[in-house]
Amino acid sequence: DVQLVESGGNSVQPGGSLRLSCAASGFTFSNSWIYWVRQGPGKGLVWVSRISPEGKVVNYEDSVRGRFTMSRDNARTTAYLEMNSLRGEDTAIYYCARGSHGWSGIDFWGQGTLVTVSS
Amino acid sequence: EIVMTQTPLSSPVTLGQAASISCRSSRTLVHNDGNTYLTWLHQRPGQPPRVLIYKISNRFSGVPDRFSGSGAVTDFTLNISRVEAEDVGLYYCMQGTEFPHTFGPGTRVEIK
Numbered sequence: 001d002v003q004l005v006e007s008g009g010n011s012v013q014p015g016g017s018l019r020l021s022c023a024a025s026g027f028t029f030s031n032s033w034i035y036w037v038r039q040g041p042g043k044g045l046v047w048v049s050r051i052s053p054e055g056k057v058v059n060y061e062d063s064v065r066g067r068f069t070m071s072r073d074n075a076r077t078t079a080y081l082e083m084n085s086l087r088g089e090d091t092a093i094y095y096c097a098r099g100s101h102g103w104s105g106i107d108f109w110g111q112g113t114l115v116t117v118s119s
Numbered sequence: 120e121i122v123m124t125q126t127p128l129s130s131p132v133t134l135g136q137a138a139s140i141s142c143r144s145s146r147t148l149v150h151n152d153g154n155t156y157l158t159w160l161h162q163r164p165g166q167p168p169r170v171l172i173y174k175i176s177n178r179f180s181g182v183p184d185r186f187s188g189s190g191a192v193t194d195f196t197l198n199i200s201r202v203e204a205e206d207v208g209l210y211y212c213m214q215g216t217e218f219p220h221t222f223g224p225g226t227r228v229e230i231k
């Protein structure tokens with residue numbers, strides 16, 4: 001079974017940093033795009049970043065570009081999201097998700113990890 | 120980016136009755152390859168989203184046949200033929216035709 005397990009969420013002060021991890025199993029990780037999607041409290045889903053299978057292409061949503069860095073280690077089947085200069089509006093559940101195979105979209109989602117930015 | 124809208128935003132339904140959710144995109148979702156990458160997601164309270172329908176009308180693995188999708192170009196519909204208690208929660212449409220992939224605002228389905 002496809003599994004995506006996020007970790008690293010925590011409470012931090014504005015301006016602080018966090019590193020999220022997404023451990024994958026049950027599929028060929030090195031063949032898959034990986035996404036981070038976030039959901040603010042009581043809000044909808046917003047794409048944050050994505051990385052290509054070999055890690056050569058990384059895209060970011062405008063509000064996080066320059067502050068967040070996504071990377072991956074195919075040998076460890078893990079993706080990462082390094083978050084710096086955190087702001088209150090970054091408070092959200094962060095989901096790791098897999099780019100779908102056979103069609104364009106997202107198919108499997110992790111359980112999510114909570115990031116709270118507050119003083 | 121493509122903007123996705125949904126109606127209604129809230130849908131109280133009676134158990135066993137049908138429910139319908141509409142989704143509209145600000146531009147055509149027909150990809151250059153001829154496919155239309157419109158996905159429906161369901162999110163139960165406290166759970167991550169899961170895929171119900173992809174490419175307008177294809178049910179994802181394990182999804183009951185009471186869920187069906189239809190539509191074309193910019194207008195799409197998710198139908199639930201007989202609502203069950205486990206169907207409560209938020210329903211999102213999502214487009215994968217253009218990057219960035221974008222989501223609708225969500226429709227909350229609750230039992231009357």
